[in-house]
Amino acid sequence: MMLPNDFYTAQQVKDGEIMAARQEGINLYQLMQRAGTAVFGILRQYYPVPQHVLVCCGGGNNGGDGYVLARLLLKAGIKLTVWSTHQPDRLVGDASLAYLDYVAAGGVIQTAQDTIEADVDVIIDALLGTGLSGAPKESTAALIGLINLSSAQVIAVDIPSGLCADTGAVLGVCVAADHTVSFIGFKQGLVTARARDYTGKLHFDGLGVEVAFKRLQHAKVLAISELLLTRAAMTRKNTANKGHHGKALLVGGDMGMGGAIILSSLACARSGAGLTAVLTHQANYAALLSHCAEVMCNDWRDNENNASRITWATAIALGPGLGVSPQAKSIFDLICQLNKPKVFDADGLNLLALSPNYDANRVITPHPGEAARLLGCTVAYIERDRFAAVRELQHRFGGVTILKGAGTLVCDGTQVYVCLAGNSGMASGGMGDVLTGVIVSLLAQGYSLADAALIGVQLHSQAADEAVKIAGKIGLLASDLVPFIRQSMNKLISG
Structure with missing residues (x-):
């Protein structure tokens, strides 16, 4: 059975x-x-x-x-x-x-x-x-x-x-x-x-x-099932253009942390966002554009341009490689004031732990260490009862919470879901950055917070399972997942 x-x-x-x-x-x-x-x-x-x-x-x-x-x-x-x-x-x-x-x-x-x-x-x-x-x-x-x-x-x-x-x-x-x-x-x-x-x-x-x-x-608790995702999937019209599928803005990539924002923006673009833009340190421009020329880059030290880009965006991702500098904190404060769909990860969550706030229009994606900082407890406390932890995180911070790990959990405030896909090959750097990129892409395309979280988590883990079939778990890189995420996304929307 x-x-x-x-x-x-x-x-x-x-x-x-x-x-x-x-x-x-x-x-x-x-x-x-x-x-x-x-x-x-x-x-x-x-x-x-x-x-x-x-x-x-x-x-x-x-x-x-x-x-x-x-x-x-x-x-x-x-x-x-x-x-x-x-x-x-x-x-x-x-x-x-x-x-x-x-x-x-x-x-x-x-x-x-x-x-x-x-x-x-x-x-x-x-x-x-x-x-x-x-x-x-x-x-x-x-x-x-x-x-x-x-x-x-x-x-x-x-x-x-x-x-x-x-x-x-x-x-x-x-x-x-x-x-x-x-x-x-x-x-x-x-x-x-x-x-x-x-x-x-x-x-x-x-x-x-x-x-x-x-x-x-x-x-x-419910599994993230194929039927659940199929019901949420949105098909594309033959007359669609880039303006119909959202403007995703990703903020992150301080000096020396450019890889995180590169992975996120590449995953975002490959997941179907109509337009993808990045606010990052200028030192990341060349590397970012060499990986994905379709991504628009802006220097996050230009406060006037930051405000313009944030106004332009349909959905925003904050955190990959962001750091916790005064500049990062300034952008964090600005984005927290917005009533736009957003996803916080990595240093976005570290800043949130320092300045907690409730936001009904936000997805947070902590791993157990970040979850412990958000709740002011130990990792052991989180792992002792992950179901209770994900509910507590959602109740305290609003929106949708994704508690990453073996058997990733998603809580939308009403129901808890578990991802049965994924494998230990995902225990390598950058996996969360790719997930963030997929989720902000889905938010930009008009998916609800819950649907973006569920689809993002499932396609991300399924991609890892497909990738390991080719060369095994050891040495699996976050970037290896992107082609499989694209394939799964196309399969999903085509029914």
């Missing part, structure tokens, strides 16, 4: 699965049996002839899923070892039923050992479920460490043990899975923050109750 486009908290799934199962006329133990069967299907799909499977079961329903799977493995004649961190006589409810069915089928369990047998090639993580709120107990943490030291492939049941289902934060120590199978409602913590280092390939199975569940629960 394809990954869904809607994501939920652990509590929503816990509450909703009961009512959904009732509406579908099944009980919770039947749901548990379906969950174990779903994991069995993933195991056989990716590892059709496993040599030896180790199933690690905890004491809750996650462990119950593991016992259901163990019974299926036993029935299939696959060599099997089951470790339990919980005394069987302490199991309750459906987990106890699953254990008893496994034993009735001839299954045995062991307490967790200090070593994993050398022939184990697949490990099932059914230790801790989605209800985890603190660090795992010492004995469980030790077992997680043992699993992570193993060379075996790991399949996590519902969520890797030690990962927070609501935030994607690691609660002390976490199983590093190769596959994660999530059930009923996809947990929002699986798609952002440190989760991407631990989940491996994501799978989803609604267990036959997902339709009823969606009727009962409103998704807290």
Whole structure:
């Protein structure tokens, strides 16, 4: 089954699965049996002839899923070892039923050992479920460490043990899975923050109750989907001219920081802005024009010309390579007074942190470090709950907030969206400058703040995914993305 486009908290799934199962006329133990069967299907799909499977079961329903799977493995004649961190006589409810069915089928369990047998090639993580709120107990943490030291492939049941289902934060120590199978409602913590280092390939199975569940629960987070972007896309008339597609102004590029404004302006022009102009240090002119002769350059030390260009612009980007000099602060103050669509990044955000203001007509694009400065907190605080952080940033600064990182988040004040595209090759300088250029181009063309942010984030990350197919992640440069962004933009508007 394809990954869904809607994501939920652990509590929503816990509450909703009961009512959904009732509406579908099944009980919770039947749901548990379906969950174990779903994991069995993933195991056989990716590892059709496993040599030896180790199933690690905890004491809750996650462990119950593991016992259901163990019974299926036993029935299939696959060599099997089951470790339990919980005394069987302490199991309750459906987990106890699953254990008893496994034993009735001839299954045995062991307490967790200090070593994993050398022939184990697949490990099932059914230790801790989605209800985890603190660090795992010492004995469980030790077992997680043992699993992570193993060379075996790991399949996590519902969520890797030690990962927070609501935030994607690691609660002390976490199983590093190769596959994660999530059930009923996809947990929002699986798609952002440190989760991407631990989940491996994501799978989803609604267990036959997902339709009823969606009727009962409103998704807290939505994926930036192709359908969402297609609905927002604006086609071009055959009679269009440059005046119909906006005047984008980008401000930045202090002495020695010209590369940032070059990347932004090139991305802006290639994303479809009718006209692109730059206010920058005069030292950047030659390099900028050699990269994109279509960009108009003006010296930002000319205050009269600055005012003229700002009046001319349909949308403005502030920040790439800007610096925090008195001149930069002066331009920042001027632009903050305008009721024009704008996007702030980099030093635009650093200046905003020094002089906070609310602006309903602005997109801000902080990475976690910039977000921490804006909120006066630590990066660890931001990453502990990125969903809460992006909502707080939007509430405090207005408009639309893009919180960059693995699983970039977009908040428009009503809804939070997550980008599922992108890869670690994007961990190089200039990526944010390119994103800023794309967003200001879209704003200039008449897209709303939210649509410009969503389209910009998605096309930017998709471009990175396309680029790495050619030469890999290492050495991916921000400028490598621009041709792919152009292609994706044309594909989007052509339907």
